[in-house]
Amino acid sequence: GAVVSQHPSRVICKSGTSVKIECRSLDFQATTMFWYRQFPKQSLMLMATSNEGSKATYEQGVEKDKFLINHASLTLSTLTVTSAHPEDSSFYICSASTGGNEQFFGPGTRLTVL
Amino acid sequence: GQQLNQSPQSMFIQEGEDVSMNCTSSSIFNTWLWYKQDPGEGPVLLIALYKAGELTSNGRLTAQFGITRKDSFLNISASIPSDVGIYFCAGSNAGGTSYGKLTFGQGTILTVHP
Numbered sequence: 001g002a003v004v005s006q007h008p009s010r011v012i013c014k015s016g017t018s019v020k021i022e023c024r025s026l027d028f029q030a031t032t033m034f035w036y037r038q039f040p041k042q043s044l045m046l047m048a049t050s051n052e053g054s055k056a057t058y059e060q061g062v063e064k065d066k067f068l069i070n071h072a073s074l075t076l077s078t079l080t081v082t083s084a085h086p087e088d089s090s091f092y093i094c095s096a097s098t099g100g101n102e103q104f105f106g107p108g109t110r111l112t113v114l
Numbered sequence: 115g116q117q118l119n120q121s122p123q124s125m126f127i128q129e130g131e132d133v134s135m136n137c138t139s140s141s142i143f144n145t146w147l148w149y150k151q152d153p154g155e156g157p158v159l160l161i162a163l164y165k166a167g168e169l170t171s172n173g174r175l176t177a178q179f180g181i182t183r184k185d186s187f188l189n190i191s192a193s194i195p196s197d198v199g200i201y202f203c204a205g206s207n208a209g210g211t212s213y214g215k216l217t218f219g220q221g222t223i224l225t226v227h228p
Contacts, residue, residue: 002159032214041200041221043202046216049215093156100214101214102145105156105158107156108154108155108156110154
């Protein structure tokens with residue numbers, strides 16, 4: 001139980017294009033989903049928290065117009081990196097929660113912007 | 115804001131040895147979680163602790179929630195090569211506007227030599 005998938009697992013794109021990453025909870029309904037960014041050998045940095053049907057809450061320093069989050073259903077959240085640039089290259093990980101303190105993580109998406 | 119100090123930052127051990135790592139916080143949490151992350155993957159939940167003083171085991175792993183609610187440790191007994199990875203502690207206080215946000219430690223990189 002508590003399986004979370006992410007798609008795609010890897011994406012390479014040209015600078016200036018937009019990239020959408022999907023996060024799905026496969027066997028449970030996720031009241032809340034979280035999006036993280038992780039640099040090599042570093043801890044996870046929370047970008048935003050999203051609840052189904054409402055606007056995402058972004059952490060300080062994260063541009064909401066740059067990283068668009070949609071949480072349209074209890075099993076799906078999407079992160080769109082708009083007008084991606086090389087500095088946006090990173091490992092993006094989502095997690096899902098049923099509202100308690102445990103979060104279940106997806107396998108991550110490696111974004112490379114050329 | 116809340117910060118977690120996780121130590122050690124890295125460990126190099128021989129197969130069969132026991133491992134211990136810990137996290138301390140400047141403020142209290144009502145849940146402590148321990149995750150393991152393999153390279154290129156998302157973190158996987160190992161143990162969740164919900165009560166001060168709680169001691170919980172999962173196979174060769176044992177974790178404790180400190181009495182002060184400001185610390186936790188994780189022990190791995192009789193390490194094996196597949197224990198290699200990065201271990202993260204995380205604290206959480208669900209409820210209110212926090213939506214179960216996790217505060218992560220810096221991670222402990224574990225290397226096991228056969």
